Amino acid sequence: MVRRLLGLVLPFAGSATAVWLSTVLFDRDFFDHAISLQADTTSAKVQTIVLVTVIFGLVNLLVKPVVRFVTWGIRILTFGLFSLVINGAMLLLTGLIAAQFDFAFHVGLTWWVVVVALFIGIVSGVLAWLGDKITTPGAPRPMAPPPPPPPRQYQQQPQQQQPWGQQQQYRG
Numbered sequence: 019m020v021r022r023l024l025g026l027v028l029p030f031a032g033s034a035t036a037v038w039l040s041t042v043l044f045d046r047d048f049f050d051h052a053i054s055l056q057a058d059t060t061s062a063k064v065q066t067i068v069l070v071t072v073i074f075g076l077v078n079l080l081v082k083p084v085v086r087f088v089t090w091g092i093r094i095l096t097f098g099l100f101s102l103v104i105n106g107a108m109l110l111l112t113g114l115i116a117a118q119f120d121f122a123f124h125v126g127l128t129w130w131v132v133v134v135a136l137f138i139g140i141v142s143g144v145l146a147w148l149g150d151k152i153t154t155p156g157a158p159r160p161m162a163p164p165p166p167p168p169p170r171q172y173q174q175q176p177q178q179q180q181p182w183g184q185q186q187q188y189r190g
Contacts (some may be wrong), residue, residue, distance in 0.1 A: 038055075051127055052126050057122040066123055105136065
């Protein structure tokens with residue numbers, strides 16, 4: 019029961035941590051303030067990150083499959099690299115939805131958003147992998163190998179066939 023609960027909470031916590039780290043790392047002049055969190059208190063920051071993570075998860079759950087289906091041709095032509103642009107667009111859509119609800123979360127319209135989306139994907143993937151390693155039960159212990167065959171000296175030797183007519187008859 020606890021493993022199942024951790025199996026739900028740890029990937030969400032990994033995604034929330036990735037979103038928070040991206041606001042810390044990419045809210046700089048060098049990155050054109052691609053993503054920023056303007057909450058004043060720590061509790062407001064945590065609430066905003068949690069809500070933005072829920073929105074980001076819902077956008078990836080509901081919108082991203084449709085966009086991936088519509089753009090399958092260009093993804094094939096670009097050998098999948100267009101998926102990075104799709105991830106950036108999902109982050110921009112998350113920022114627009116968060117702005118509609120007046121959250122203290124802003125995603126800038128810049129190419130750095132693609133890098134931020136890649137960063138969030140990598141970090142949340144690594145943290146989800148670690149959570150998966152924590153929550154999956156250990157591998158079963160390997161069984162002992164079967165015993166080796168007996169030495170040749172104890173094995174029965176195949177009997178040679180008797181010529182026709184000299185075979186012993188079965189008497190039972």
